[in-house]
Amino acid sequence: MNLQLFSELNLKEIFPFELDDFQLAAIRALNAGHSVVVCAPTGSGKTLIGEYAIYRALSRGKRVFYTTPLKALSNQKLRDFRDRFGADMVGLLTGDASINRDAPILVMTTEIFRNMLYGTPIGEVGTSLVDVEAVVLDECHYMNDRQRGTVWEESIIYCPSEVQLVALSATIANSQQLTDWINQVHGPTELIYSEFRPVPLEFYFCNPKGLFPLLDNNKSKINPRLKPKPGSSNAYAKGGRRNGARLEAPSLEFTISRLAAKDMLPAIYFIFSRRGCDQAVANIGNLSLVNSAEAAQLQQQIDEFLARNPEAGRAGQIEPLYRGIAAHHAGILPTWKGLVEELFQQGLIKVVFATETLAAGINMPARTTVISTLSKRTDRGHRLLNPSEFLQMAGRAGRRGMDKLGHVVTLQTPFEGAKEAAYLATAQPDPLVSQFTPSYGMVLNLLQTHTLEEAKELVERSFGQYLATLYLQPHYESLAHLQGQVAQIEAQLQSIDMEQLAKYEKLRQRIKVERQLLKTLHEQAQEARVEQLGLTLSFAVSGTLLSLRGKHVPTATPIPAVLVAKSPGSGQAPYLICLGQDNRWYVVMTSDVVDLYAELPRLEIASDLLPPVEMPLKPGQSRRGNQETAAIALAIPETAELNIAPEVLAQQAKVAALEAQLQAHPLHKSDTPATILKRRNKSLQLQAEIAERQEELGQLSQHHWEEFLHLIEILQRFGCLNELVPTHLGQVAAAIRGDNELWLGLALVSGEFDQLDPHHLAAAVAALVTENTRPDSWVRYVLSSEVEEALAGLRSTRRQLFQLQRRYNVAFPIWLEYDLVALVEQWALGVEWLELCANTSLDEGDVVRLLRRTLDLLSQIPHIPYLSEALQRNAYRAMQLLDRFPVNEIVE
Numbered sequence: 001m002n003l004q005l006f007s008e009l010n011l012k013e014i015f016p017f018e019l020d021d022f023q024l025a026a027i028r029a030l031n032a033g034h035s036v037v038v039c040a041p042t043g044s045g046k047t048l049i050g051e052y053a054i055y056r057a058l059s060r061g062k063r064v065f066y067t068t069p070l071k072a073l074s075n076q077k078l079r080d081f082r083d084r085f086g087a088d089m090v091g092l093l094t095g096d097a098s099i100n101r102d103a104p105i106l107v108m109t110t111e112i113f114r115n116m117l118y119g120t121p122i123g124e125v126g127t128s129l130v131d132v133e134a135v136v137l138d139e140c141h142y143m144n145d146r147q148r149g150t151v152w153e154e155s156i157i158y159c160p161s162e163v164q165l166v167a168l169s170a171t172i173a174n175s176q177q178l179t180d181w182i183n184q185v186h187g188p189t190e191l192i193y194s195e196f197r198p199v200p201l202e203f204y205f206c207n208p209k210g211l212f213p214l215l216d217n218n219k220s221k222i223n224p225r226l227k228p229k230p231g232s233s234n235a236y237a238k239g240g241r242r243n244g245a246r247l248e249a250p251s252l253e254f255t256i257s258r259l260a261a262k263d264m265l266p267a268i269y270f271i272f273s274r275r276g277c278d279q280a281v282a283n284i285g286n287l288s289l290v291n292s293a294e295a296a297q298l299q300q301q302i303d304e305f306l307a308r309n310p311e312a313g314r315a316g317q318i319e320p321l322y323r324g325i326a327a328h329h330a331g332i333l334p335t336w337k338g339l340v341e342e343l344f345q346q347g348l349i350k351v352v353f354a355t356e357t358l359a360a361g362i363n364m365p366a367r368t369t370v371i372s373t374l375s376k377r378t379d380r381g382h383r384l385l386n387p388s389e390f391l392q393m394a395g396r397a398g399r400r401g402m403d404k405l406g407h408v409v410t411l412q413t414p415f416e417g418a419k420e421a422a423y424l425a426t427a428q429p430d431p432l433v434s435q436f437t438p439s440y441g442m443v444l445n446l447l448q449t450h451t452l453e454e455a456k457e458l459v460e461r462s463f464g465q466y467l468a469t470l471y472l473q474p475h476y477e478s479l480a481h482l483q484g485q486v487a488q489i490e491a492q493l494q495s496i497d498m499e500q501l502a503k504y505e506k507l508r509q510r511i512k513v514e515r516q517l518l519k520t521l522h523e524q525a526q527e528a529r530v531e532q533l534g535l536t537l538s539f540a541v542s543g544t545l546l547s548l549r550g551k552h553v554p555t556a557t558p559i560p561a562v563l564v565a566k567s568p569g570s571g572q573a574p575y576l577i578c579l580g581q582d583n584r585w586y587v588v589m590t591s592d593v594v595d596l597y598a599e600l601p602r603l604e605i606a607s608d609l610l611p612p613v614e615m616p617l618k619p620g621q622s623r624r625g626n627q628e629t630a631a632i633a634l635a636i637p638e639t640a641e642l643n644i645a646p647e648v649l650a651q652q653a654k655v656a657a658l659e660a661q662l663q664a665h666p667l668h669k670s671d672t673p674a675t676i677l678k679r680r681n682k683s684l685q686l687q688a689e690i691a692e693r694q695e696e697l698g699q700l701s702q703h704h705w706e707e708f709l710h711l712i713e714i715l716q717r718f719g720c721l722n723e724l725v726p727t728h729l730g731q732v733a734a735a736i737r738g739d740n741e742l743w744l745g746l747a748l749v750s751g752e753f754d755q756l757d758p759h760h761l762a763a764a765v766a767a768l769v770t771e772n773t774r775p776d777s778w779v780r781y782v783l784s785s786e787v788e789e790a791l792a793g794l795r796s797t798r799r800q801l802f803q804l805q806r807r808y809n810v811a812f813p814i815w816l817e818y819d820l821v822a823l824v825e826q827w828a829l830g831v832e833w834l835e836l837c838a839n840t841s842l843d844e845g846d847v848v849r850l851l852r853r854t855l856d857l858l859s860q861i862p863h864i865p866y867l868s869e870a871l872q873r874n875a876y877r878a879m880q881l882l883d884r885f886p887v888n889e890i891v892e
Helices: 022-031 047-059 070-087 109-116 140-144 148-157 175-185 252-261 274-283 292-308 315-322 335-346 389-396 418-426 440-449 454-460 463-492 498-539 628-633 644-663 666-670 673-703 703-717 730-734 741-749 758-769 785-792 794-805 821-829 833-838 843-862 871-881
Strands: 033-040 063-068 088-093 095-101 105-109 133-138 164-169 189-193 199-209 208-213 268-269 325-328 351-354 368-371 375-378 380-382 406-411 545-549 559-567 575-580 584-588 593-596 622-624
Touching: 022 033, 022 047, 022 095, 022 164, 022 189, 033 133, 047 063, 047 133, 047 164, 047 406, 063 070, 063 109, 063 315, 070 088, 088 351, 095 368, 105 109, 105 140, 109 148, 109 440, 109 833, 133 148, 140 164, 140 593, 148 463, 164 175, 175 189, 199 252, 199 418, 199 628, 208 252, 208 268, 208 292, 208 325, 252 274, 252 368, 252 406, 274 315, 274 325, 292 315, 292 335, 315 325, 315 335, 325 335, 325 575, 335 843, 368 389, 389 418, 406 418, 418 584, 440 454, 440 730, 463 703, 498 593, 498 644, 545 575, 559 821, 575 628, 673 703, 758 821, 758 843, 821 833, 821 843, 833 843, 843 871
Parallel strands: 033 164, 033 189, 063 105, 063 133, 088 105, 133 164, 199 406, 268 351, 268 368, 325 351, 368 406
Antiparallel strands: 088 095, 199 208, 375 380, 545 559, 545 593, 559 575, 575 584, 584 622
16 A cells, blocks of 8 residues: 555554554545545454544644543543543543543543534534544444434534544444435545454354354354254254253353363453343352462552542452452442453453443453343343344454454353354344434524524434435335326326316216116116015916016016916915917016016917926926917017106106217217226326325425424423524523433423522432332432422423423423432432442442432533522532542543
């Protein structure tokens, strides 16, 4: 590769090692002034591209914002960049921490970056982005996160086009779509895609029999040894039963021993529950995984940590850590988790039992990852891991520069086996989907600096809208095809007098109705005659004129006939012997007589006239007559017009008159009236279908804008908007970061919190930001009456907001938690940490999170406009009460 292509900097000085092709391609694109989407496996060196953007900006006297999805990752990047670029060059901005914020390299959560952009007019660089040359969006695949993914979309939409974006993502199925979208809404963007993994992955399957390669030699299918043989009882290849017994997972000790024997440690052992991780640490017994030198290093570093943080150690965690074993999950004290991460990175911890959150970007690569189960419980039920989740965890295996291979071990469980493991190991990653959702904060912030039309333009630039347009494209094409058909038909009908056509169609429809009425009248008259027929037939004598049609005379039209004689039948009714107008003899039953004409004179029939001797006298028999009967047959009159009811005759005349009008109509003489009408009806039918499809497509394509308008209506109902201009209350809500900015704003301006003492205020604020996801959680402390009264004063407002959100199908949370927040009050009153945790069922990590969420909102209050001075002052004092070890985040 010609290094002269990189005129900006001397790459060899910055990176004294050979760069991969995808890294060089990304650097070339950046130097060309383009933004980049870099999709590459975990551990492949994507961060280097972000570091290059930093080096280049520094060489030009410019700045770079480096964004991450999590505070923990931001803290980690702060440490990394301080080591690389110097402490003075790097700053940190999180919700409750601001360190060296004017530094040329500013690390922050993506949410903070999005909030900065809200105040930036479209197409301009706001004051906060002065001299910013590039923004690195690390872990950009977080766009898939159901709760927070919208932040990445908004950041890309609002970011000024002159600022280069460096989007770093794990491999995704639709990376080209993501790139095309950024190209549309932001500016020229190149996709840099690589499946190259510096440390290739080797997949294994472990069951109680041992540790086996999961895939075949081509790495494309399940290892044939793991497939059940036809007729065998080997069910290890898939979850289920063998010989009627449930399959078991290999024991923890067995799995760890296999990994140690094959030199596959250190390992991250993923277990999808906190309790499971803690239990694994306890169940591993007194096993030590470190040698004497490593044990000495661990002893020294752990003891030094405990000397600095005497409250951070826990009996169940300290002793196993000396032996190279640890747990890592959200329930553990953050400072202790930081120690675990640091020791693991040094290679001193050999097995860390971790929940899935460890896979979300924290820099803790291992030689091996163990995935203990291939399914997990979610708020939407129990399901198999999706390929991206599996790859995210698997990607932690293999340390660049240390391991030739990374090992991924999946375990047999009672529910999943090698079949499911092989599927996930060979599956392609999932596509990114849009999680874009307008929020109250978005609406208020946009309307503070943009017109409604500009806001609509921004909303319609979302990745969700882009994907919807792609999805709807075939529907739009189908719609265009229908519109083309209508245009063609209308052109054919252009020469037709539409008024004449309407009259013709009206006449045609009237004839149709009158014919139907004629048929009905005829049927009614016929039914009336049939009712009389039975009685009349019993008195009928030879020579009576009849009409025959029925089971024994299956003809299309009734046959005029004369009754010649009656013969005893099999039942009470006699058989009738008749001579038809067609000079044939018929033997019938009374049910075959459709009419009898008693008003007509009878024919003279000789008493000795009988059918041929060979003709059986049974119903359904028929024989041709002779010359003698032919003369009688000629005397039988036509009966079709006889006995027609007067109303039927009148209706027949009416129909005939209308048919004559139709024959005389000008269009009838054109020979194509039916074709014209068919075309006209087809045109009307297509136009109705087009209107229906346009409405459906409009709803789908305008979905996000409809949500935006619904939020405007709710905000107007609560007085946050005057027309479309944010009021004081609206500006309060706009200044808040939270899950439901309107609810938080309404609570803070209600006056209920204004006179609360700092420790009471802390508890009241905690009630607004705390969700109790587990009904069995408990706290032994009793909440003070002052806080209860303040919260009770919000219930009416909460009820109104809940009703409006339900009406508009808005799902933002409206928390008002009573049960847990007494913890916050007690912590603010100075209760010791161990005592606090002893009085709740919550894990320490959960208590820290509760307190940090409270701190986050408290830290915002002094900067929110139009709040009372007393509230702002007490919020500041409440922060000081809460912000002590282990709640405070220490960034060294």
